[in-house]
Amino acid sequence: MSAGRTPQGDGQGPLVRRRKVFYIPGYDPMPPRRYRELYRTEGAEQARISGYELALSPRSGRDKTSDGALGFGWQVTAQIDGHETRSDVEVLVWSDIVQGSMAPTIAQTYWQMVRTAWIYISTGTLRRLMWLRKGPVIAALYPVGMLLLQAVLAFVVALLIAQIGQAGVNQLGFTSDMVDAATAFLFWGAGLFAAAALMRWFRQQDGRLFAYYLMHDYAHSAALRGAYAPELEQRIALFAGEIATVLGDPAYDEVLVVGHSSGAHVGVSVLADVQKTGLGVRHASLGFLSLGQVVPMVSFLPEAHRLRRDLRDLAGRGDLCWVDVTAPGDGCAFALCDPVAVSGVSPSEKRWPLVVSAAFTQTLSPARWAALRWRFFRLHFQYLCAFDQPGEYDYFQITAGPHTLESRYRNRKPSRSRIDVTASKYTSVGD
Incomplete structure (x- = not known):
């Protein structure tokens, strides 16, 4: 998407001046610095291709918990469509558990x-x-x-x-x-x-x-037949508390949670816990962007009651926007599979997620697609990278641009190729 192109939504509503982004990695033992470097290099490339400005700087302060689980991040300043936006990006670290x-x-x-x-x-x-x-x-x-x-x-x-x-x-x-x-x-x-x-x-x-x-x-996913290990439950609680606190901060216009790969189902449970905390005054719009999700690998297991319940609860919320982005070209993700519907836990008034495609075969040039097509692991990270023929999905405009996730996708229809029928044998949510 070029800087002058209107976002997918109607573009109405207040613009984002400052945003807080919480990024939840997938199953990755590497330190979070790799994600900062990926954002820096790929963001610069996308800005060059699409004609906007993007600059990274170190985050002031450390804002860590006592055990050091949280706190690695950076700041992004963007000039897009004539608007300046500052985003504070924080990686919610669970690599030590991995x-x-x-x-x-x-x-x-x-x-x-x-x-x-x-x-x-x-x-x-x-x-x-x-x-x-x-x-x-x-x-x-x-x-x-x-x-x-x-x-x-x-x-x-x-x-x-x-x-x-x-x-x-x-x-x-x-x-x-x-x-x-x-x-x-x-x-x-x-x-x-x-x-x-x-x-x-x-x-x-x-x-x-x-x-x-x-x-x-x-x-790791199957160790407890779909249930979360105690150490992951504790980390999810920490993440939820951090996000709940920021939602009440008047400095932010949007709080955006991004979950990639296994981080998507962790994000589902984190946000479900956030919604249960009894939020007081909330100043920021809340968005959830799940990328390359592998939710069924866990939610289809017999003891995944907690995850299925969280999927059901989050799918019916009217106070957030959940967009699920995958691509059929990503062989490591359950592309265009609605994680709530296929898990058999759709609530009576289902709102989310909005399932859309990153369409790698269209958003990557033929030469680029040919170079990446058989690099399966690299393609699984393409959602966090630059596209040389960008379409409506632009990771850097979503995380650093002037529009909220909700306004960008307000009028977007779900992918016609999505799979939204129950496929799981186990649908109990343990209520």
């Missing part, structure tokens, strides 16, 4: 694989997920297949060393039972040592293969 959930040993990761596969298969959840989109299910099966392949290759290496060693000894004419037993022990030991070294090498290469990373991600 790091703690990652199995420290190779053996523990393989146990996670077996347990997670059993949960998804035995509950019928995997089959139901395949009804929606095969892309994210294939992405979920990828770490299983890759880890099994690595184990098979390691076993083959051990077997070859043992057999070649034994054959070499036999050619020398040593054929007694004692020699055979000793050489078998020796060469199988050498083979197993080489196999273990190969397995460690595979894990060192996981920055390119993503097998261990994705396995830990899915195992």
Whole structure:
């Protein structure tokens, strides 16, 4: 969207002079600085393409909780459509929880694989997920297949060393039972040592293969069969308290919560808790932007009562705007799947989310799309990046521009390709 193009909404209502953005990352063990650098580089590129001005600066003060869970952020000043807007961006950090959930040993990761596969298969959840989109299910099966392949290759290496060693000894004419037993022990030991070294090498290469990373991600979601772990519940409560406080701050015209990937369902529960806090005087408009969501991976599990209840409650609220953006080109997301409807928890008066497409095949030039098409993990982050043929979705105008999320999408119709039928076997909300 160029600077002179009218936003999708009618553009009516007060303009945003100052905004607070809370960004909730997905399952990511990396420190939040990576998101600041991503915003800085991609924002500058989008501003160049679309003809507006965007500048980042360090945030004054630290505003951290006592345990350091919150507080990393930056400020953005934008000049768009002749209006200046300042946005304070804060990353709601749960990377420490992610790091703690990652199995420290190779053996523990393989146990996670077996347990997670059993949960998804035995509950019928995997089959139901395949009804929606095969892309994210294939992405979920990828770490299983890759880890099994690595184990098979390691076993083959051990077997070859043992057999070649034994054959070499036999050619020398040593054929007694004692020699055979000793050489078998020796060469199988050498083979197993080489196999273990190969397995460690595979894990060192996981920055390119993503097998261990994705396995830990899915195992974390399924560990309690869809229920949140106590440490995540505590962090959600912290996030909700932070957002509730800012909503009462007259300095802000809009409070915008952005949840990416697994951060989308965390954001759902955070905002559901915000709505339950009994807000006093509220000065800011509240928006929720979910990007590349994988909500069904959790909400379809049998014990996900809390998440399903939060989805139901948030979908009926009239005091916020929830826009869900995905793209069929993103094989890691449940593209255009209404997370409330497919989970089977739509309230009688359902308002949200508004499901729209980022349309990668249209908003990325043919050359850019060809370069990114098979880089699945990179495409999953495209929602946070610049588009060289921008359409109505512009992450930087939404988070730093003069219009609220509600005004930008006020007249937008949901995608005609959206999936909004119940697919989950489990729909209980635990009331």
